[in-house]
Amino acid sequence: MSSSSSSRTLKIGIIGFGPFGQFLSKTMVKQGHTITATSRSDHSHLSTDLGVSFYRDMDEFFEADNDVIMLCNSILSLSQVVKSMPFHLLKHPTLFVDVLSVKEHPKQLLLEVLPQESDLLCTHPMFGPESGKDGWKDLNFMYDRVRIRDEAVCSSFLQIFGSEGCKMLEMTCEEHDKMAARSQFLTHTIGRALSEMNIESTPIDTKTFQTLVNLKESTMRDSFDLFSGLFIHNKFAQQELKNLEAALDKVKQKLLDRTNKELDPSVSNNR
């Protein structure tokens, strides 16, 4: 297969065959790519059902001659997983892709350890098994072409998402992390707080409250590992948590000020 063809089928190896790796593999298999996987736990039964070859052994997985090796493990396990990767077994330059929900951390770590001749594409599909269950059309896909020499393999990989209708957004890993801390991390934090409160649908829900119940439920479908990864390995997250606390304090203070004004009859209540 010529490397100059605009889109070719790829041999893709997935490291970390959890919920998100499995989810991505379904569309890739459907598109005709050849998928292998390896993971900490044994997912071989499920892999067979999905049309994916599963290797329990990382060495055998590395020897399997993949065009692309895609990291789909948890954010928190990245440094451990990277340490266990037998790069010397690679038979040729390989495109490494990660899909972690934080981006500066894998970029830096992978630039340190990848063989010089291997390419690196850092990506974040801004959707998951729930929001992407009816297809990926109009869902956002962020990527940073950190070190790309084999354009053919890289563009064939990006085409997997482009051809499903994703909005393809090229930006730096740092730009991503800044925005994601204010959007995705914030969303998860609120979803988890609502879960700590045990909020549930009531007979008198407003439409907007129903969206909060849905938010809680979709947040809790993702692992706590994922959520804590968003916090620990995105340097902007801590500040956004502080901003959320400060904002809630401000709202509370405005309510208390208004309450005092209402209670003090010497102050006018007119707007």
Add this chain to the structure above:
Amino acid sequence: MSSSSSSRTLKIGIIGFGPFGQFLSKTMVKQGHTITATSRSDHSHLSTDLGVSFYRDMDEFFEADNDVIMLCNSILSLSQVVKSMPFHLLKHPTLFVDVLSVKEHPKQLLLEVLPQESDLLCTHPMFGPESGKDGWKDLNFMYDRVRIRDEAVCSSFLQIFGSEGCKMLEMTCEEHDKMAARSQFLTHTIGRALSEMNIESTPIDTKTFQTLVNLKESTMRDSFDLFSGLFIHNKFAQQELKNLEAALDKVKQKLLDRTNKELDPSVSNNR
């Protein structure tokens, strides 16, 4: 028109012709009811456009011989508005209805001041100009038949909402307030906190983050008077604000615990 017919057109007087009173009047006019209104501010121009007769003078409004007088003023202004109502001018027993977003407060206040022969229906349409802009089908309508003797007028009034497809939910004002503090007040609090943070759409929004941006926007369309009314006059709201703060603290603590575990290599990272 006989008072025993299952649904008759009504003469409805609205006190408080702000965003919500105007919104309700449109559907009532469309259904053929005769609507008059009075308000602190002069809304006479707008009223004409809506097919509503506007009285600047509360006395004239009370003399206008309404079947129903509906309170659509702000929660915070209720005691002041009630004081200004010339009940002695009523020509016959009248059904008083309130639509305030808290329910125990108007129930108690109105039971104290209404003429003995007047009926009282406390209601809360769980929707507004935004969520109800494409019709009221399947939207929740809460009501408490606090003191009803004229069944015909009461059921004709309820039919306004029933016939539009609202889910009609009968419950006590106290049950309402308990649930609404955990749902509507909570939703508004989060929407206002997001607004204090100035969150905005990003190029890499997830679907769930988009719902939070929408929540912020729809919350900020309601007045701060409305929001502070939810807090000041629902006795359950303060506790729910505390619950939200405690929940956010818990989430934060879990994140910090996990961070410490990650930083201390003597502790295993396995799930």
